Amino acid sequence: MYKIFGSKEVFNDTLEELSPIKLKKFHNKKTKSFGEGENSIKIACISDTHSLQNRINISECDLLISCGDLINYSEGERQMKSFSNWFESINCKNKIIVPGNHDKYLEKNKSKFKQFFPTSHYLEYNSLKLEEYNILIYGAPCTLRRNLFYFGNAYSLPGDQMKKEWEKIPDNTDILVTHVPPYDVLDTTYKNKHVGSKLLRNEICNRIQPKIHIFGHNHDSELSFALGEFKNGNKCLFVNACVLNDFKPTIIEYKY
Numbered sequence: 001m002y003k004i005f006g007s008k009e010v011f012n013d014t015l016e017e018l019s020p021i022k023l024k025k026f027h028n029k030k031t032k033s034f035g036e037g038e039n040s041i042k043i044a045c046i047s048d049t050h051s052l053q054n055r056i057n058i059s060e061c062d063l064l065i066s067c068g069d070l071i072n073y074s075e076g077e078r079q080m081k082s083f084s085n086w087f088e089s090i091n092c093k094n095k096i097i098v099p100g101n102h103d104k105y106l107e108k109n110k111s112k113f114k115q116f117f118p119t120s121h122y123l124e125y126n127s128l129k130l131e132e133y134n135i136l137i138y139g140a141p142c143t144l145r146r147n148l149f150y151f152g153n154a155y156s157l158p159g160d161q162m163k164k165e166w167e168k169i170p171d172n173t174d175i176l177v178t179h180v181p182p183y184d185v186l187d188t189t190y191k192n193k194h195v196g197s198k199l200l201r202n203e204i205c206n207r208i209q210p211k212i213h214i215f216g217h218n219h220d221s222e223l224s225f226a227l228g229e230f231k232n233g234n235k236c237l238f239v240n241a242c243v244l245n246d247f248k249p250t251i252i253e254y255k256y
Contacts, residue, residue, distance in 0.1 A: 024227040047241040047243065058092075084116035101179065
């Protein structure tokens with residue numbers, strides 16, 4: 001298992017009660033078909049590349065999504081340019097980037113995004129409607145702010161502000177893209193700690209209920225997919241798109 005930077009003790013947002021969700025996990029899968037419609041879209045998902053993108057091969061797809069941590073926290077323009085050259089070269093007409101807690105350079109240079117990524121979309125607490133597919137995608141980069149000495153705090157927020165951001169996610173979101181996972185959904189580290197958000201989990205279970213939720217942040221999950229069923233019977237495909245275990249993208253064949 002490839003690891004970038006050892007993490008300190010994990011901090012979670014506080015919540016008295018977690019909303020229930022039934023999870024079916026899929027072992028040894030990097031490709032999953034999901035949905036029941038007559039139309040389909042091929043989605044390639046990556047996360048936590050940490051400047052190691054040249055180890056990854058991605059074939060042609062309809063939608064390419066990065067869930068953040070493109071480069072490392074201390075890196076800058078040269079590494080971002082290297083990542084963007086690779087990302088822009090991939091044969092895909094719809095590309096989305098939602099940054100993560102190591103993307104300090106991007107956080108400080110948002111105005112340069114289109115210089116680096118002329119054919120890609122940047123999502124930071126906003127939606128993108130893919131008209132061709134009639135699919136609404138929402139992206140949110142925030143992670144819970146840790147102590148002042150933790151060096152991976154880009155796009156981080158205290159718990160009360162994170163709660164407000166989760167509450168802004170539109171009810172009609174089809175595909176939710178965040179850097180952080182929901183609590184206890186493909187978020188367990190090798191130390192048996194959870195890095196997911198409890199507040200995000202409850203918003204997903206009780207209100208948003210997207211068709212697909214794609215995220216990263218947790219390098220240690222050996223599983224990429226989990227099918228969640230909410231108490232009203234609706235289902236969501238949860239996807240941990242971290243590439244550091246095998247340097248392969250996670251592929252979804254979404255039928256809608």
